Amino acid sequence: MYxxxxxxxxxxxxxxxxxPPEERAFQERIDRGEKIEPKDWMPDxxxxxxxxxxxxxxxxxIVGQLPEGNWITRAPTLERKxxxxxxxxxxxxxxxxxYCAAETLGVSRDxxxxxxxxxxxKYSSIFNYPTLTWADMGAVGWLVDGAAIxxxxxxxxxxxxxxxRAMVRICKEESFHQRQGYHIMMTMANGSSEQxxxxxxxxxxxxxxSLMMFGPSDKDSVHSAQSMAxxxxxxxxxxxxxxxxxxxxxxxxxxxxxxxxxxxxxxxxRGAYDFSEPDWEEFYNVVSGNGPCNVERLEAxxxxxxxxxxxxxxxxxxxxxxxxxxxxxx
Amino acid sequence: xxxxxxxxxxxVFIRGQHxxxxxxxxxxxxxxxxRAIKNARDVYTRxxxxxxxxxxxxxxxxxSSPSNKGPMYDPAxxxxxxxxxxxxxxDEVGKM
Numbered sequence: 001m002y003x004x005x006x007x008x009x010x011x012x013x014x015x016x017x018x019x020p021p022e023e024r025a026f027q028e029r030i031d032r033g034e035k036i037e038p039k040d041w042m043p044d045x046x047x048x049x050x051x052x053x054x055x056x057x058x059x060x061x062i063v064g065q066l067p068e069g070n071w072i073t074r075a076p077t078l079e080r081k082x083x084x085x086x087x088x089x090x091x092x093x094x095x096x097x098x099y100c101a102a103e104t105l106g107v108s109r110d111x112x113x114x115x116x117x118x119x120x121x122k123y124s125s126i127f128n129y130p131t132l133t134w135a136d137m138g139a140v141g142w143l144v145d146g147a148a149i150x151x152x153x154x155x156x157x158x159x160x161x162x163x164x165r166a167m168v169r170i171c172k173e174e175s176f177h178q179r180q181g182y183h184i185m186m187t188m189a190n191g192s193s194e195q196x197x198x199x200x201x202x203x204x205x206x207x208x209x210s211l212m213m214f215g216p217s218d219k220d221s222v223h224s225a226q227s228m229a230x231x232x233x234x235x236x237x238x239x240x241x242x243x244x245x246x247x248x249x250x251x252x253x254x255x256x257x258x259x260x261x262x263x264x265x266x267x268x269x270r271g272a273y274d275f276s277e278p279d280w281e282e283f284y285n286v287v288s289g290n291g292p293c294n295v296e297r298l299e300a301x302x303x304x305x306x307x308x309x310x311x312x313x314x315x316x317x318x319x320x321x322x323x324x325x326x327x328x329x330x
Numbered sequence: 331x332x333x334x335x336x337x338x339x340x341x342v343f344i345r346g347q348h349x350x351x352x353x354x355x356x357x358x359x360x361x362x363x364x365r366a367i368k369n370a371r372d373v374y375t376r377x378x379x380x381x382x383x384x385x386x387x388x389x390x391x392x393x394s395s396p397s398n399k400g401p402m403y404d405p406a407x408x409x410x411x412x413x414x415x416x417x418x419x420x421d422e423v424g425k426m
Contacts, residue, residue, distance in 0.1 A: 312361075315365065323362070
């Protein structure tokens, strides 16, 4: 891992020796595979970067409830409805695990929400795409959760203890999400020709946005080297994207669906698929706020937050009143 | 914007079905202890992970300082005679 930083900073030994003693001791702990815990000394930039990363991750879980929540009341069967409800509830839980991990770094929950609502912090670009048909619930579970898992499994080994522990819980729970999505796809792909057409259409629309989830191509990814040295990023974007394609293509073949990429071809020499990169212009456009659903998603979050304000205040007032009564009785 | 009061932070401990003792699983925000337990049920036991929940307001937890690691734990290091393997017992004696 450390070797990755060498390329960007010069010589390995020098990089370590150039650091002030505290920072050097810190980097050495990470290199030894030790976990950094909330009260340990850490460089400001490590703390800042982690708040940004964990915060964005948490926001993605919470905003990620919206495209699927859209279909809970319209699920085709009671069983599918219960499955989807459980999945969306899990996403809320995952957001909460991550918010607590971020809070151990000295940022408050309300500050994190504030940064989401004012656009200072982002969430994954994928959730700015609409979910138009029931087949999209299949595609989201299969592809979006599949890509998320690919990203999260290595993060179980990340250097920051609370983040790593949240990832362990999340990964344990998330495999059901992907399987329920694939199960929907299997049912539709084996259903009527109309259902199969819907499944193919969902794959067509979610394929490239899913590839974008891994972030820009390595050659354009500016923060990677430092994040990898700190072990808050374990693999490069392109590595994970490749892994995702290699795992997903056979799953699409099993469904009898076609991945919407004319250049997709098994490369015997590399032992991996060659594939087309997503449209990066579209990616940057969606990230900067101009995707099909950016405004709607953010408005929904802000509305939930302001609509809930009187409840939060009332519950706090009630708790204070109870505490005072108890004190008076003693 | 006026400073809004946040719900306090609670640390959550859960004892699993076959667990020996309560284990820290994470934290959450709640206005009071009763609500914290209910929230903990929803956030941390969605898959039957526990049979008992403790919640403690985070501010009430005192913790050892990481920078004190040396003076705190070093004294136990050189006392290997506290472990059973320190004492050689001949095989003829049997299992002990």
